[in-house]
Amino acid sequence: MDAPVETTSAAEHDAAAERAAELRHLLDYHAYRYYMLDAPEITDAAFDKLLVELQQLEAAYPDLVTPDSYTQRVGGYVSEQFAPVTHMARMYSMDDAMNLEELDEWLRRTEEALGAGHVVYTCELKIDGLGVALTYQNGAFARAATRGDGTTGEDVSLNVRTIRDVPMHLSETALAHMGADRGTPIEVRGEVYMPKGSFVRLNEEADAEGRDPFANPRNAAAGSLRQKDPKVTARRDLSTFLYAVADTAPLHVGSQHEFLAWLRDAGFSVNPNVARCNTPAEVHEFCAEALAHRSDLDYDIDGVVVKVDSFDQQNDLGFTARAPRWAIAFKFPPEEKTTVLREIRIQVGRTGVLTPVAEFDPVTVAGSTIARATLHNEDEVHRKDVREGDTIIVHKAGDVIPEVVGPVLDKRPDGAEPWHMPATCPACGAPVVHEDGEVAYRCVSIDCPAQLKERLLHWVSRGCMDVDGVGEELVDKMIEAGLLHDVADFYTLTTDQVAGLDTGRTYLKDDARRGVRAGDPIPVGATIAAKVIDELNKSKAQPLGRVLFALGIRHVGKSVGELIAQRFLTIDALVAASEEDIAAIDGIGPKIAESVKQFLAVPDNLAVLDRLRVAGLSLEEDLSGAAERAAAETGVDADLAAGQPLAGLIFVLTGTLVNRTRDEAGAALKALGAKVTGSVSKKTSFLVAGPKAGSKLTKAESLGVPVLDEDALEQILATGEVPAV
Structure with missing residues (x-):
């Protein structure tokens, strides 16, 4: 009778050893994702359950304990990103x-x-x-x-x-x-x-x-x-x-x-x-x-x-x-509830991103009733495999954000189909675009009502068309009054239209001289309206690079807009250019080029550009004034900038600068004609290194790239002359 017992015990030990090895692997994997990547795949409760199981196995079979077992060490990892x-x-x-x-x-x-x-x-x-x-x-x-x-x-x-x-x-x-x-x-x-x-x-x-x-x-x-x-x-x-x-x-x-x-x-x-x-x-x-x-x-x-x-x-x-x-x-135990997912609805965000949102039967979780939760993107919907009609598990991430954990598969109704992103925007009907390598689907129509307010505020902001005096409150009132439907509508506004807008405030007392009574709404008024119209008229002189940035094209910031404008000079030339022509610009590449062509392929966007031209915007780049504008914005000498003394030189900035931020220093170098990049190579002319410089400094030294301190940088910006190397 002894032999079978020993055989069973050995089999149990082997099974325990196999499971312990599996648990150690799982714990290491999930700890790495949690501590190192900040991207966990399982909940804390699920991780703790795995750890408890391993502890129990090792308690029952002490010979299974290994020095590298998660039970024998402190959780966490050390990244090579920091010292x-x-x-x-x-x-x-x-x-x-x-x-x-x-x-x-x-x-x-x-x-x-x-x-x-x-x-x-x-x-x-x-x-x-x-x-x-x-x-x-x-x-x-x-x-x-x-x-x-x-x-x-x-x-x-x-x-x-x-x-x-x-x-x-x-x-x-x-x-x-x-x-x-x-x-x-x-x-x-x-x-x-x-x-x-x-x-x-x-x-x-x-x-x-x-x-x-x-x-x-x-x-x-x-x-x-x-x-x-x-x-x-x-x-x-x-x-x-x-x-x-x-x-x-x-x-x-x-x-x-x-x-x-x-x-x-x-x-x-x-x-x-x-x-x-x-x-x-x-x-x-x-x-x-x-x-x-x-x-x-x-x-x-x-x-x-x-x-x-x-x-x-x-x-x-x-x-x-x-x-x-x-x-x-x-x-604490995680609080989870089940409910029925009725619909996956699309929400269009301020930048045109389409986000799937789960609408489900109301359920009380962590002290409040919830009936909807974002599913973030199509990949997330497919990863969790949630479908309309499913019974789903919901909880609150961080006890605050409603989150769909996943479906209860044995309660899935017959005929429940996998969900897919629609081909057109539900807010405006324009085609939806999806760039390779990204999770987001976007509507790029400039006329999409879901994006209207943020597009308008972006257009008038300081870095774009720089329309002083037009902020969120005034834009809200213009939208409510039906005066703005896209950015071109800014240039059809009249002084009377702006002056008559309701500020949302009321007079506190009667004023017979002005013919108002306490409680009457206070309008914007003629003085402010005249200033707004004047600022809009001045913005018509902004160069094409600013306009491209102000249009809110995906991936097109201020510097990218300037590079594109300096290459094509007019909006007509840009519209006629191929994606390959745009991607060939030094510093642009295929991803930006694809985004620009997607934007220019939407008929509504071209119609807005035509209306801007009719309103008086030149939609052209004035290269003769580019150096002067850059000098004014960065504080370098205008005459020095006009000569572009650093043309052909490539700079990289790293570490902490005292006199300027790295962005400010980069803009100043560009104003003098230099190219500023983010990585060190054999083509790099100079590396400017402040305190706390890291791997870029090490690479520059290994490649023999000259290294300058901030004092040398300031000397270059003041004189346009670089040190001999």
Whole structure:
């Protein structure tokens, strides 16, 4: 009877070993997508389920534990995009309690180890963000790094400096508390997160521009913090909560509660939802309260972190291979509901992007009723394989954005067909275009009513036709009055039409002299109207390059518009040009050329161009005045710019410049005739390198490309002369 038992046991072991290897592979794959790519394919709950299964297998079969198992290391990866930073002490992961039973088991073990009734706990909300370590030297901000693999992180100092609630200097109160240790380097730790409102706005912008959206606020925060350009990070509205430190000794605090008070005194942002709990019952109460109110917060949480408050007791408990024994993360379950998908409707965004939107039977999720959710693009619809009539699973990404998780396949009705993007725009009937390599489908008709307001505002903006005094409020009133249907309508406006528009405000009191009574609507008036008409008339003199940019053609910015205009000189020549002719322009290429020809292939767009010509716009490029205009915009000497002294030279800019931004420096170089590119090659004439220069500097040095500092750049811009090499 013994042999069969041994055979069965061996078979079970082999099956367990095979499953453990599969789980290790899956965890590594999904951790890489989560931490490195900021593009997860599965939910946090699904990832945690895989990890728990691996932990259970390794507990049952200890010989299956490998040094590289996800259970033996801190989650995360170190990117090669940023310089590596070694942390002052290891940043550990946290063991999870997936339900109250597992939380109670941890509480029981802790009470047994330290003595029942002798443990005080600190409970904190578990912020779903990106782990960071901030280092301060002599009280001043020195650097910031991501958690990375726990030992080594990525240097994101420049980006973290743009986060408003990160102090650049610690308060004198906090430093005084450190006493003789005030000069000791301090590494504090916490989370960078994105508020829910900012997450919504960011994904709305992504949808409008045809970009893939972020899956949740955590990934949005991670992607924002890893931007190569700190100005992009600054626009993303990130925030922080700090809660840990690499070494408590210099701070002279004895508990987590005292340490959080020190952080507040030092000037850090500390989450206010913290409680000291004297019993496991109080821990339960805090967790229940946090779960009940998670949807009320302006940031995403996925649980509660329970810590032993005393640092001495923490030291007594110590660490496992990957996590502290003195803390645990109680994870909240994801709230998901099922409903019926009635229709996939198309929404046309401000840039012409067609976005599929799921319309379903109303259902209450995370405290509010939802009945629609964006499906982002056709690829996403096909990836999730959702069809009209399906019973679908919905939840809220980050507890805020309604999201379709997928279909319940065994409830799919007979005859449910895969969904496809329509061939024509539902708002105007124009053909829909789809560029190779992009997920977005677009309507490029300039007459599309769904895009009207943003096209009009773009046309009058400073970088385009530069019509001063015409802003969002006035454009709204013109649209409401039926005066504007496309950009050419700006040039049919009369002073009387603009003067009679309702500003939306009313007179506060009677004025017999002007014949008005309190409560009467206040019109725009003749003075402002005359200025508007004058500004519109002046804009007719703008060169063709500005007009091409102002038309809102996909991929055509100001510099691209200028390159095209300088090559073809007139709109008629551009319309007659082939896609190959446009792509042959140095710095343009096939993608931009395709977009321009798609725009010019729409009859409605050509009709608007004809009306602009009739209104008095020249639609021609005046090369004789180009240098003078560029000089005026960049501040270089007009006479110098006229001679184009840098013609034929190629510059690359890298690092941080002090006197000008890189864009401003590039524009100034172009005004003097230089070409400015983004990559270093053997053709590069000079690399201008500021502080924090990276791989471009290394490549330039390897290729023997001359490297200039910012002082040399300013000398070139002032004199038009380059140093001898």
